[in-house]
Amino acid sequence: MSHPNSPLSETGRLRLARCIVKDGWPLRRAAERFGVSTATAARWARRYRQHGEAGMAGHSSRPRSCPHQTGRRTERRAVGLRTSRRWGPARIAWHLHLAPSTVRRILARYGCPPLRFTDPASGARIRSGRQVRRYEYPAPGGMLHVDIKKLGSIPDGGGHKVLGRSAGEHNRRSRNRAQTGRRLRGQKLGYGFIHHALDDHSRYACSEILGDETKETAAGFMARALAHFTALGVRVERVMTDNGSCYRSRDFAAVLHDAGVRHYRTRPYRPQTNGKVERFNRILLEEWAYARAYGSETERRSLYPGFLEHYNQHRPHTALKGKAPASRVTNQPA
Structure with missing residues (x-):
């Protein structure tokens, strides 16, 4: 599926590739005509030569391998701490030596609901629509x-x-x-x-x-x-x-x-x-x-x-x- 803001749909890619491959347009002229860069024009021309019209479909940009991705065992430990101890991303990140943003992505990938949906006190407060007044004294000993x-x-x-x-x-x-x-x-x-x-x-x-x-x-x-x-x-x-x-x-x-x-x-x-x-x-x-x-x-x-x-x-x-x-x-x- 093409990006919604992309200047080329599958039909537009096919026209661009035909102008270069069949009609012999230079890359720069074809790129200016369709409002894209010369690298984009060269890519779709190359795919048209290799695969024909079938090559005009969009491909996933996900890499074939990601050596720095969090391991499956670590992901399961993060989900286990969430379900067994009801810890938030910051607490889990401190325990597993990860970044809180990494833990949030792991919990979202496994479909873990937010804590406010599982905690009775905070969940009731959110459902009732009551505004929470929070305060903190500026120095130790204030209260x-x-x-x-x-x-x-x-x-x-x-x-x-x-x-x-x-x-x-x-x-x-x-x-x-x-x-x-x-x-x-x-x-x-x-x-x-x-x-x-x-x-x-x-x-x-x-x-x-x-x-x-x-x-x-x-x-x-x-x-x-x-x-x-x-x-x-x-x-x-x-x-x-x-x-x-x-x-x-x-x-x-x-x-x-x-x-x-x-x-x-x-x-x-x-x-x-x-x-x-x-x-x-x-x-x-x-x-x-x-x-x-x-x-x-x-x-x-x-x-x-x-x-x-x-x-x-x-x-x-x-x-x-x-x-x-x-x-x-x-x-x-x-």
Whole structure:
């Protein structure tokens, strides 16, 4: 099929070739008459001599071989990461050491749908037509997003992912009965409480796994988080939390008052206001909490510091143009 903007259709090519081959026109004169270059005129004349009228059909311009094309195994790995982990082109490119544009072409060639079609939250937002308001403070410390993620603990010996649904449920109930006598105020059997403080500008996270979500625990974590960011050379100006009781307590307010930090709260039933730390909760679940089948809660918690260091120091962030959160915290010790 000829190009839609080509000056020669198949009929025009045939007339051009006949003028040169049969009528004996010079190449330059025939090229000027049909508005093409002399090389184009010579090409169609040569094809007419070799194949006749059948040679006037268009040929594919695709090369017979492409030694630099991405290998089939790499393409399958890219598609596998998209389907199994729901990664975007930038994340897949970082993992496979490819260019994001290359990964986009691979996913398009295999017919992979965009992530917004497979992600329930973003897909619903697009279908509803709601405008997304995005913001980012210009420097580290402008805003800390604080939240608590309650996570079910894994009983010793493994949960339902290791033992199956029935055996895992029996193991969990046995563990809870054994711990009933050691239950403390504010604790819930079989749960861990992960307290987060995430910087708005850099997405750098300070996080601890604690035993409850009481006001004393939340205030203590906030004091340690502020000290941690101060050690990084970051001066915290604002903190945003939800309307949980621990964040409305006097103990929590006293910690922020002593540090000279302003406290903001989200609108009720609007977790999107604190969306950056909510997105970190999702990353935490996908890449640490449920990334593999653990044999116990102790095993899973022992890997949390490594996950947190990987997130802060090495993991590429799409909002940061593929850089790690630590790249925006410029005052870190060597």
